Every structure is written in C-alpha cells, then in structure tokens.
Amino acid sequence: MQITLPDGSIRAFDGPVTGADIAGSIGPGLLKAAVAIEVNGTEQDLSVVITADSSVKILTVRDEAGLDVMRHTLAAQVLARATRELYPGSKLAIGPTIKNGFYYDVEFDAPISTEDLPAIEKRMKDIIAEKNPITLRMLSREDAIALFTERNEPYKVDIIERTEGQDEFQIYFQDNTDFVDLCRGPHLANLGQAGAFKLTKVAGAYWRGDSKNKMLTRIYGTAFGDRKTLKKHLNALAEAEKRDHRVLGKQLGLIMFHDYAPGAPFFLPKGEILYHELSEAMRTLLLGKGGYQAVRTPQLFDAKLWKTSGHWDHYADNMFSFGDDEPQAEVSDSGIMGLKPMNCPCHMLVFGSQKRSYRELPLRICDQGVLHRNELRGALGGLTRVRQFCQDDAHLFVTEEQIESEVTDLLALVGTVYSAFDMEFKAKLSTRPEKKLGSDDLWDRAEAALQNALEANNLPFELKEGDGAFYGPKIDFDVVDAIGREWQCATIQLDYQLPARFDLKYVTADNELATPVVIHRAIFGSLERFIAILIEHYAGAFPTWMAPEQVRVLTVSEKSFSHGESVKQRLEAAGLRVHLDTRADKIGFKIREAHKDKIPWMAIVGEQEMENDSVALRLRTDLRGKGIPEKPSVDQFLELVQETAKRPF
C-alpha cells in the first residue's frame, strides 16, 4: 500500500496503517508532535486506520489545521470535562473552534461569571497534566442515544437525533476517566499535546442560535501552540483595547453619549471637526467632476412611502414610527409617520418627480441624510452600532448597459478613498440567493457585469455564492486596519426591484419607456462607524488634514508670548487649526499634554525662536524620521503644515 507525503515522496506499507504509524516511520520527533492527519484532504485522528493508497499530511500545531485540532480538543475534552467535574449538574452543548480559540456552550444550574474562570482554567491545566490518551469509538445511533441519555446530556441526544443519513457516531473516550463526548473530531492523540491557552470571557448564547431556545452559557478561550504566541495574541488584544474608539473618543474629547439618547452619538467640538472633514472630503470628491449631484431629503415620511418601498413589510420592526397608537393625532393621510432608515426611497421620489430622458443617465444622487434605525437595545455600542447615523449614501440610476462602467468607476473610487487612509481592502462578490426576484437571465447579466468590473480593476475578490440580496447581486468591501482587523465598510448593490416598485421610467432613444436599474453604494458606509474605525486605525493620532487640532504652539516663558501669538495668527490666517498654550507651566509639562492629546505638530517658541522668527518642532511619534527640519522658520513651518493639511482626495 502506498502513502504519498506532501513533498511527493511515497512510502510503502505492507498492510493497513494508522496516522501514528506513518508519523513514527518518518521520525520520532514528528510522532511526538503529530496531532492529527489529513487523509486525501480530510482531517482525521491519528488512530484511524488507513486501508487504501492515500496522500496524507501529518498535522502539527504549526499548521493552522493542526492548531485547530488542538483548540478543538481543548474545548471538547478539556474545558468540557472541567465544567462537568466542577459543576456536576451542567449539560454540554457544543464546543467548536473559532478564530484564535474556541468556546463551549454549557447549561449550568446556576449562572457563572468571569470570576469562575480561573478555577475552571486551573482544573483544565490539571486535566492536561494527566496526559490521558483519547480514544475514538464508533457507536450506533441507538447506543449513542442511550449513552448520552444515561449521562444526562440532552443536547448531545438532540444533536444525534437531528443528524440524518448517518448510522454511526464518533464518540471520544478519555482514558482513565469517566469523560465521554460526542464530537466530529479529530482530536489530539493525548492531552499532553495541548498548548498554551487562556479562558477569556463568558457570554450567553442560545441553543442552536435560536432565541426561542434556552440560553446557554458560552465560555470563550484562546489557544496557541506555545506560550510565546499566546502572549503575543493577548498583547494584540490589549493593544486593540487601548485603541478602543469609545475610550479614545472620550479621552480625546471627540464624542459623548447620554442616557437620554441611547444609541445616538454626540460629536463634541473636536469630533465634529473629524466628522466635517470626512463628510466634506467625500462631498467634494463626488460633486463636480465626480459626476454626482447632492440632495437633501426629509426625515419623516407618511407610512405610504414605506409601504411602497417595501420597508413597512420587511423592516418595520427596525423603524421608528408614530401616530399608530395615537388615533387623534391625524399626523398624515394614513395617520402613521416613520423616520427614514434609508435614503433610497427618497431618491426614488426625486427621480420620479419629473420626466426623465436616457440622456440624463447615469443620474447620480448623493445624500448624507440622517437615518434612524431602531436597533435592539443589547446591540448598541459606541459608534459602531447606533440608532442614528449618516451614510455617505448615493443612488445611481442607470441603464443596464451602463452598469459595468459605473461599477468600474466605483471600484476605482473605493481604491482612491481607502488608499488615502493607508488601508488595504478586500472585495467580496455576493451572487443570487435562493429567495430572489427576477429571472435567471437577468441575474446572469447582473453578476457578470459586477465580475467584469472587478476584473477590469484587477481586484481579486472572494465569491460568496447565494449571499446577495433578493433584489440584486452586490460587492462588499472589508478594510484592513493598522492592527490587521477587518471591517466591512463599502458596498455596491444592484437593485432591479425598487425602481419598479416606484414605477420609475425614463424615455429611451427609441422614444419608449424603460425602467432604470439602481445602484446603491456607500464608501465609508456610515460616517459614525467609519470614524470609529479611523480612531482605532490611527490610535487617535489622526493625519494632519483631519486632526481636530493641527498645531499647538507652546511658549517656553512669558517672554515669548508675543511670538507665540504671532505664529498662531499666521497659521490661522492660512486656515489651520491652531492652539496657543501660554500657561505658566514648564515646557516639559506642556509637551507631555500635547502628546497625550495626539497633536501632530508641536511648535515650541522661546527667546531664540523669537529672535530669528522660527519655531522649534517636537513631532508626534509617527511624523519622526521623515526629514522634517527641527527648527524651521515660521514661513517654512507654515508651508510644511499646509502641505500635510491638504485633503488627500
């Protein structure tokens, strides 16, 4: 029997072999490190017997797949056993792996909290120290159900009962113990191979993710092959925590929230500058040669609009509306008004307000209108999940032939904007879902147009089949921030349904009536959320063009006040945002504060600078090492700052 290894070499065995046999034949070191084996592309336990010619790969924790096996074992064998032993009445549900770790859902008799984690962790370490071998056995459906019924594990029984087309189930026994688990596997051959881990948090989670079901307790953990990598990961988490936009937003005086307006951010003077700069930069990019026209549209509409658009049937739960519980209110024809959750219906009304010619297409309407969505209470958080926000929204009314070139332009626009923030991004193409409107022929053309546009821009993309909206396919973008996290921001969605619902028409070159296609698109996504991403991306140290305070002039002593005032005035005259710090404190103290406020340019003025009309620069960390002179003249300095204060798009 022949076993092919990843390097192409072939090893012959006389009869059936296990993964462990193969690993051992290659070397004792590998046997020790081996955690599982991939046989013809399928991960299996080392103990599984291979009976036919196969190509295999021995997995160790160095492989992502091997690491996954280890995490899985930590969840299913170690964490599960520890909770069963520490909390005898607990019932195990499922324990899969996730990015960087694992979790296990457990039903406890009494709630547990983060404070209980160290004890569980301690028990887990003891369990690992036992280095018990794990043995796989296949049980028939009946035997498996009987086993878990007897062990009072209703969730395991439920899983088995719901699994169709399978007669045998994989049951893992931990030798020398009473512990048994139903699991897809594979698992480590013995627990001694478990690497470094840490339990991180507890949270609630519904059984099978359905809110009608019982709420279980989910215990999260993170795990890596060795202690060093775990520590690195924990450090990365700490770094992310330090950058948390809610913390920085408060520290830097950018935003606030109030109990009286849950889910609705206040932008304080400094935050408002960020907001304004972003909003204006986008608006300027789109208007004029960008080919867009901006509109401003109402907040509050008669429910008739939402009935036409379909929101009343599909989105009413997320809408703020009033009038329906106040019969005398007579607020409108239908007696019900709703705050807009999206701009699209408004733009349909704008398009439909006059006779349109094919010569007007593509008609591009942009709108940074305020939107309200009644998000669930528990879903609110910082600037990323809000009830009131603005999108850099636009709707393009196009003919079908124009889709491809419009989308091509949009993709270039996305690139322009993200590269201005030094952000990489990834595109995802979502195609027709099962429940969809429109013919297959229509979807074929629409999907092809999007794909062609992506290819024309040389953009690699991930295909997400079936993930499109029922009204059309879409391209979504994930941006990657400075510490490697991904955020979904931009979206480009084709819509064949909405213009039809509003009965929109334009006159074609042949003097006939046709319905336009609508492209919904946003690049930042929501301004609020994008600001949150930028705060974390830059760790609050914004590039000069959007920094709320671009320059702080620091006086060394009273003697240089007049020079400080003059520097400030000359910079302000050039439209820069400048503050002068004349407090009677030492220069070291003022510098420290300016650093904490993440001001890009700190200009120190003392008697020397006064004499030769210069400033002495102290640069924010990210501006150092760029050949910026330390003691420029005021004119030179002005030029330097102006250069970096230009909007990058």
Added chain:
RNA sequence: GCCGAGGUAGCUCAGUGGUAGAGCAGCUGAUUCGUAAUCAGCAGGUCGUCGGUUCAAGUCCGAUUCUCGGCUCCA
C-alpha cells in the same frame, strides 16, 4: 429583545450594614522654567433612578434605566 457583568467626584478607581475616599483633572497662590508630570492650598458627591428591608443602606432585596461582553437581528 435574551443571558451575564457593571453604574461611587470631570476621568480612572477603592470602599462586605455604622461619619463617602485616593490619584489625575479643576480652581487659587507661588514658580517664568528649553523638549513626556514645579510646589502648596482649596474645592468638588442625592453613591444611575424609584421603591422596600433595617435603629441605621453606596453596601441587603425588588423594579427600572444606561453601559459593557456575547447571542439575536441587520429589507
């Protein structure tokens, strides 16, 4: 909306039924200083809100609200 954890000075937090605290920030005064914290004094609170238990509640109980971690939702 559901499960869990929280809410004490502007901020970060301590305070296990018996006189509400610290550091930073603030204010006042002194210091006029050259690249990440000058010194001293003062002031600052309905302990999220409402109700209950108790001789006595920041502390115990109930409700409510907001925040946080997840789940769910995201036409």
